[in-house]
Amino acid sequence: MGEVSLLINGIYVKAPVGSTLLEATRLLDLEIPTLCHHPDLKPEGHCRLCVVEIGEWPHTRLVNSCTYPVEKGLNVQTHSDKVLEARRLVLELLLARTPKAELIQKSAAALGVTESRFKTEDPEELCILCGLCVRTCREIVGVSAISMSSRAPDKQVATPFKEPSEVCIGCGSCAFVCPNNVIPYTEKNGIRTIWGQDFELVACSACGSYIAPLAQLEYWARLTGDPVERYLVCRNCR
Numbered sequence: 001m002g003e004v005s006l007l008i009n010g011i012y013v014k015a016p017v018g019s020t021l022l023e024a025t026r027l028l029d030l031e032i033p034t035l036c037h038h039p040d041l042k043p044e045g046h047c048r049l050c051v052v053e054i055g056e057w058p059h060t061r062l063v064n065s066c067t068y069p070v071e072k073g074l075n076v077q078t079h080s081d082k083v084l085e086a087r088r089l090v091l092e093l094l095l096a097r098t099p100k101a102e103l104i105q106k107s108a109a110a111l112g113v114t115e116s117r118f119k120t121e122d123p124e125e126l127c128i129l130c131g132l133c134v135r136t137c138r139e140i141v142g143v144s145a146i147s148m149s150s151r152a153p154d155k156q157v158a159t160p161f162k163e164p165s166e167v168c169i170g171c172g173s174c175a176f177v178c179p180n181n182v183i184p185y186t187e188k189n190g191i192r193t194i195w196g197q198d199f200e201l202v203a204c205s206a207c208g209s210y211i212a213p214l215a216q217l218e219y220w221a222r223l224t225g226d227p228v229e230r231y232l233v234c235r236n237c238r
């Protein structure tokens, strides 16, 4: 794969063709704050916290570094006044949306933002609409049991029609990846409950410890072509 040379904060850096500005900044160990970026997921540019300024003054503009591809000779500023102002605005909006979310409080404080000029609709809201759960379900698990429903300001993550999803396998990956622990997930007496649906956990046929919901084991069996019996024994007992 070829490389392109670009200028980041006045320093020339060579980055692989097809990589993003965020990846290029990391070659210089620069700290760019992100909320919706995950190295294993396709970037979608939801949070806009990773903005950087590109181009030559006075014709510069802000772009999401997590989605913008490197370009030969591009001039990039990662911490200009314009960039910091934009990031503070994003954090002010998020502070208003999720005033109790520790992650947002910390990210905001790191940029000197301690309060917001914007109105809080729901003081208990914790979802920052990063989309990590939806993308994990779709791209990693491969079932698309949840999605972003409605448009702003009522946007939220939900199952279709907020009913138990027919395709959810109860794997809990969405809850695991959520940076704010928003997705209700419980396990009690061999039952995992998630997205308003109960999943009976299968106990290992050898040691009796719980493995995963049957729906998840059956899904693995379908994906791999293995008989489901192979997954009825936990890894330690195989």
Ligand code: SF4
Binding pocket: 126, 127, 128, 129, 130, 131, 132, 133, 134, 157, 174, 177, 178, 179, 180, 181, 182, 183
């Ligand atoms: S539920 Fe969690 S992972 Fe999903 S969008 Fe909200 S904050 Fe992000």
Ligand code: FES
Binding pocket: 033, 034, 035, 036, 037, 044, 045, 046, 047, 048, 049, 050, 051, 064, 065, 066, 067
């Ligand atoms: S990390 Fe780039 S838009 Fe969220």
